[in-house]
Amino acid sequence: MTFRYPNGKKYVPKGILGKTNSVKKDERFSNRGMTLEEDINETNEYYLTHKIAVIHKKPTPLQIVNVHYPKRSAAVVTEAYFKKPSTTDYNGVYKGKYIDFEAKETKNKTSFPLKNFHDHQITHMKRVIDHGGVAFTLLRFTIFDEVFLVYAEDILPYFNEQKSGRKSIPKKEIEQLGTRIPLGFHPRIDYLKIIDKMIENM
Amino acid sequence: MTFRYPNGKKYVPKGILGKTNSVKKDERFSNRGMTLEEDINETNEYYLTHKIAVIHKKPTPLQIVNVHYPKRSAAVVTEAYFKKPSTTDYNGVYKGKYIDFEAKETKNKTSFPLKNFHDHQITHMKRVIDHGGVAFTLLRFTIFDEVFLVYAEDILPYFNEQKSGRKSIPKKEIEQLGTRIPLGFHPRIDYLKIIDKMIENM
Numbered sequence: 263m264t265f266r267y268p269n270g271k272k273y274v275p276k277g278i279l280g281k282t283n284s285v286k287k288d289e290r291f292s293n294r295g296m297t298l299e300e301d302i303n304e305t306n307e308y309y310l311t312h313k314i315a316v317i318h319k320k321p322t323p324l325q326i327v328n329v330h331y332p333k334r335s336a337a338v339v340t341e342a343y344f345k346k347p348s349t350t351d352y353n354g355v356y357k358g359k360y361i362d363f364e365a366k367e368t369k370n371k372t373s374f375p376l377k378n379f380h381d382h383q384i385t386h387m388k389r390v391i392d393h394g395g396v397a398f399t400l401l402r403f404t405i406f407d408e409v410f411l412v413y414a415e416d417i418l419p420y421f422n423e424q425k426s427g428r429k430s431i432p433k434k435e436i437e438q439l440g441t442r443i444p445l446g447f448h449p450r451i452d453y454l455k456i457i458d459k460m461i462e463n464m
Numbered sequence: 465m466t467f468r469y470p471n472g473k474k475y476v477p478k479g480i481l482g483k484t485n486s487v488k489k490d491e492r493f494s495n496r497g498m499t500l501e502e503d504i505n506e507t508n509e510y511y512l513t514h515k516i517a518v519i520h521k522k523p524t525p526l527q528i529v530n531v532h533y534p535k536r537s538a539a540v541v542t543e544a545y546f547k548k549p550s551t552t553d554y555n556g557v558y559k560g561k562y563i564d565f566e567a568k569e570t571k572n573k574t575s576f577p578l579k580n581f582h583d584h585q586i587t588h589m590k591r592v593i594d595h596g597g598v599a600f601t602l603l604r605f606t607i608f609d610e611v612f613l614v615y616a617e618d619i620l621p622y623f624n625e626q627k628s629g630r631k632s633i634p635k636k637e638i639e640q641l642g643t644r645i646p647l648g649f650h651p652r653i654d655y656l657k658i659i660d661k662m663i664e665n666m
Contacts, residue, residue, distance in 0.1 A: 316588070341541070355592055
């Protein structure tokens with residue numbers, strides 16, 4: 263069964279006590295069925311255990327309405343609603359810098375739809391830049407298995423054009439604007455290598 | 465009705481579409497019944513709107529097991545469980561620095577119990593320091609309405625002593641180790657004023 267957010271995005275459960283997690287360790291080395299989120303979580307875990315950076319995904323924001331307390335077992339949330347995130351999904355610290363990013367994927371071949379981003383997330387990226395943080399997006403074209411890092415500074419102008427009717431960014435422009443991240447084995451998406459170049463110039 | 469986390473900590477709902485939020489704007493200026501979390505959220509909102517810093521509370525981590533999709537209305541999470549947080553609750557960026565902290569309150573008069581902190585949060589604070597971030601705790605003695613900022617560097621040694629039986633930090637030592645934050649009207653807990661002094665020396 264597939265859960266979807268109100269915006270249609272697939273919700274991927276991480277498994278309770280390992281029971282509902284259908285991705286077995288041995289199958290993970292091929293990328294079949296791995297979501298961008300899973301790849302990034304694996305990469306962040308690599309960064310953490312190798313003492314490279316401390317970057318975490320924020321939990322899904324939920325509005326809790328009802329909680330049930332069964333005897334002798336854990337509290338169960340029995341009614342909650344998905345809330346729109348007020349920030350991007352990932353943040354943390356790398357070489358003393360504040361790192362903040364959002365990751366999105368599309369099945370489109372020729373362009374990346376802007377509707378994948380919430381208004382709050384766009385506002386948040388602007389604020390992070392204003393306060394001296396490093397803000398960016400990771401964009402995956404699922405069909406080609408290509409991931410691009412595009413700095414917030416470079417992608418934000420496209421959102422301003424949404425008012426005048428822009429709905430997506432052509433893939434060719436993303437290839438120019440951003441940097442393609444070579445996909446690896448471990449870590450899968452080594453995005454901090456790209457960030458290194460920016461930090462050197464800060 | 466009061467919801468509690470498995471560790472007994474009170475869960476304070478933020479209100480759905482403003483309906484269940486029982487704290488009305490006009491009542492908020494007195495501190496009666498304001499939790500430390502509410503005070504900090506208000507302070508962070510002040511920092512955000514006054515373009516001082518971008519600091520957010522992370523959502524409560526939940527393991528979602530079941531979601532129901534009623535026709536013509538929003539998806540409802542019908543089964544979810546509280547997870548132990550793997551990081552502290554608050555993080556963000558201030559003057560280009562990565563800021564990370566945990567806030568706890570106690571009704572004790574003479575000491576602060578260490579059991580309020582999860583192991584993961586202690587490990588996380590260590591990592592943040594190692595990567596050049598600013599990590600600290602905000603500790604409130606509810607009865608006196610006193611809030612202290614204690615840097616992670618200064619509080620971490622106490623957790624190491626837990627193995628040899630230490631269960632709390634005497635209030636007198638917190639007064640020496642930390643800095644008392646004068647409580648204000650707006651923002652309520654101006655913790656970044658204390659951080660300024662540290663950043664100057666970085």
